[in-house]
Each structure stands twice: as C-alpha cells, then as structure tokens.
Amino acid sequence: MSKTCEHQHNCIKELKTDHEEILKKLDLLKKAADGSEIDKKQVKEFLHFTETFAEPHHKKEEEVLFPELEKKGIPKEGGPIGVMLLEHEKKRNHVRKLKEALNEDNESQIKESSLAIISLLQDHINKENDCLYPMAEEVLSKEDLSNLAHRCQQLK
Numbered sequence: 107m108s109k110t111c112e113h114q115h116n117c118i119k120e121l122k123t124d125h126e127e128i129l130k131k132l133d134l135l136k137k138a139a140d141g142s143e144i145d146k147k148q149v150k151e152f153l154h155f156t157e158t159f160a161e162p163h164h165k166k167e168e169e170v171l172f173p174e175l176e177k178k179g180i181p182k183e184g185g186p187i188g189v190m191l192l193e194h195e196k197k198r199n200h201v202r203k204l205k206e207a208l209n210e211d212n213e214s215q216i217k218e219s220s221l222a223i224i225s226l227l228q229d230h231i232n233k234e235n236d237c238l239y240p241m242a243e244e245v246l247s248k249e250d251l252s253n254l255a256h257r258c259q260q261l262k
Contacts, residue, residue: 117166190234
C-alpha cells in the first residue's frame with residue numbers, strides 16, 4: 107500500500123496513487139490476455155494483486171470515504187456512491203469468473219473476463235478521479251481528509 111497517506115495526510119491523494127498502481131497492473135493484464143497465447147502466470151499475478159491491493163483500496167472507499175461523503179450530503183442511492191459500489195461488485199464478479207476460468211484452463215473465458223475487468227476498472231477509475239474525488243475535495247475539509255487518511259492507514 108502506498109505511504110502517500112502518511113506523508114500528505116490526504117485520503118484522496120492516497121486513493122489516486124492507488125489508482126496509478128491499479129492502472130499499471132491493468133496494462134500488464136491486457137498484455138497477458140491480449141496475445142495469441144494467454145500468459146497465465148501474469149493473470150495469476152493480477153489476481154493476487156487484486157486480492158492484496160485493489161480490494162483493500164475498495165475497502166478504504168467503502169468503509170472510510172463513502173460513509174463520510176454520505177454524512178456530507180452526497181447521496182448513496184441514485185448518486186455517485188451507489189454507482190461506485192455497484193461497480194465494485196461487478197468487478198468482484200468478473201474476478202470470480204476469471205479465477206474459475208483459470209482453474210478450468212478456459213482460455214476464451216480468461217480473455218473475456220480479463221478484458222471485462224480492464225474495461226470496467228479503467229472507466230471506474232476515470233469516474234472516481236474526474237467526478238467523485240473532486241466532489242469529495244469540495245465537501246471535505248483538510249482536517250476531514252487528514253482524519254480519513256489516518257483511518258485508511260488503520261485498515262491495513
């Protein structure tokens with residue numbers, strides 16, 4: 107996990123730094139699944155990464171950031187938080203399918219699930235970086251962001 111939170115005391119900056127790492131791994135997954143032969147070792151490494159890095163990132167959002175944003179008046183139902191939560195679940199479903207496909211050695215399903223994860227997460231990250239996080243920075247004070255950063259650290 108990134109140390110950005112500790113140094114800058116801003117949860118949003120930490121989450122954006124996490125996004126950079128996730129995007130790098132998505133590029134590697136695309137290379138692994140895009141060729142004529144699937145690099146199953148790289149796919150397994152991505153699955154490990156998503157379990158040990160991307161899921162904790164989602165947890166920071168779901169357990170720390172989103173509840174605070176709701177308290178500040180950003181709606182969950184029918185609003186951006188609800189959309190992000192739904193996309194987190196879609197990603198988890200795609201990851202489950204990818205694991206199954208890998209266990210069954212089903213190359214077409216590995217490719218399909220990998221590409222679905224890549225497409226979903228790239229779009230998801232853009233929405234968070236371009237819409238949700240700026241919204242959060244408008245409604246949260248510097249003190250709020252610092253407090254959230256400390257709570258993010260405790261989730262480790």
